[in-house]
Amino acid sequence: MNLKRLFGAILTALGIGGLIYTAILFANTSGANKDIKSLIIYGVLGFVFFFSGISLVKTTKDES
Template sequence: MNQKRTFGAILTILGIIGIIYGALGFMHVAGVKLSTVNAIVPFAVGLIFFFAGINLVKATGDRA
């Protein structure tokens, strides 16, 4: 597998984790107690990582 695709997959996974953590902090469930402003930060960073990873995987072509 290509290094760019691997890095894209890692960014996507980190983005998913950030989105979930931000959502849990926003809803105050599962022991994650964050204020609304502090919950927006991991959610926004997660969105950036998620879309950057998806675009990196999609834009990288396969070579045989």
Template sequence: MNQKRTFGSLLTLLGIAGIIYGALGLIGMANLSKINSAVPLGVGLVFFFAGISLVRATGDRA
């Protein structure tokens, strides 16, 4: 497996975790205020979209 594709998958998974944690903070289920939950949500979105674009841009080699 290509290292770029593996790193993209890792970034995508970390992004999903950050989005979930930030969303839980927004609805009050995590131990965060509404303002402080914007940080993990924003970082999660950046990681998610960076990972998705890295996976899509990396071509498969047979």
């Protein structure tokens, strides 16, 4: 397995974890300013990690 593909898979897993954590925070939020800021931060980071990992896996050629 290529190192770039492995790194892409790790980024994708971190992104999924961040998005799941955002969903859990969203379900338990009370609407305070601190809650909204953390939702935005974790959501954006999860989104960026997820899509950068997916694009890295897709664009890396499989060389054997």
